[in-house]
Amino acid sequence: MSRTTVHLLRHGEVHNPGGVLYGRLEGFRLSDRGQQMARRVAEVLHGNGHDLRLVLASPLQRAQETARPTAQAFGLEVGTDERLIEAANDFEGTTVGSQRARLASPRYWRRYVNPARPSWGEPYRDQVARMTAAVGETRRRLEAQDGGEALLVSHQLPIWVTRLFLERRPLWHDPRKRQCSLASLTSLTFDGPRLVGLAYWEPAADLVAGALDLLPGASGAAIPRADAEGRA
Numbered sequence: 001m002s003r004t005t006v007h008l009l010r011h012g013e014v015h016n017p018g019g020v021l022y023g024r025l026e027g028f029r030l031s032d033r034g035q036q037m038a039r040r041v042a043e044v045l046h047g048n049g050h051d052l053r054l055v056l057a058s059p060l061q062r063a064q065e066t067a068r069p070t071a072q073a074f075g076l077e078v079g080t081d082e083r084l085i086e087a088a089n090d091f092e093g094t095t096v097g098s099q100r101a102r103l104a105s106p107r108y109w110r111r112y113v114n115p116a117r118p119s120w121g122e123p124y125r126d127q128v129a130r131m132t133a134a135v136g137e138t139r140r141r142l143e144a145q146d147g148g149e150a151l152l153v154s155h156q157l158p159i160w161v162t163r164l165f166l167e168r169r170p171l172w173h174d175p176r177k178r179q180c181s182l183a184s185l186t187s188l189t190f191d192g193p194r195l196v197g198l199a200y201w202e203p204a205a206d207l208v209a210g211a212l213d214l215l216p217g218a219s220g221a222a223i224p225r226a227d228a229e230g231r232a
């Protein structure tokens with residue numbers, strides 16, 4: 001059977017000075033640092049001899065921009081896969097930044113009734129279902145080419161819950177402990193249909209240390225402050 005690897009790449013830093021929970025909103029591009037992160041990933045993958053044959057990305061701008069340098073380095077086109085999109089979230093568009101106390105407002109309490117699902121957004125199981133379907137289809141496409149590697153650019157939460165599922169851990173978790181930093185890679189290696197390896201690595205770790213991230217998880221990024229004029 002063919003040995004294949006599917007890399008799940010989280011997008012780079014987003015230009016978001018107002019601290020908006022942007023979710024699936026349009027118009028959120030990579031920052032200059034985020035562009036640097038995307039180029040770093042391309043340099044590391046290409047420079048270390050990876051056999052990349054396919055690049056797919058979430059339809060959102062930040063994911064497409066993150067995918068582009070790697071696709072160019074390998075002479076590939078960026079394909080779009082809707083299944084890689086960010087998780088749906090009822091708080092989308094809320095200006096929060098570091099002022100997380102706003103989310104404790106009584107107006108939001110009904111959204112917290114079931115954190116294990118979660119009740120404020122797309123169920124974890126639904127995210128896992130679409131992500132694993134995308135990974136499985138990509139793996140089969142690689143097998144048809146006698147192996148190789150693929151890059152799938154997505155978002156923190158869908159990548160993290162997919163990893164939890166593959167490691168047979170509960171999907172419910174503390175967001176502060178997510179190991180899925182900006183421009184990080186969660187690499188899945190298969191022997192035929194069987195998962196034989198899972199690795200996590202950060203080609204742009206030095207850039208993450210000075211970055212801003214609404215959900216930094218276990219990384220060294222800082223949470224941006226909300227715009228003074230912002231409203232929840």
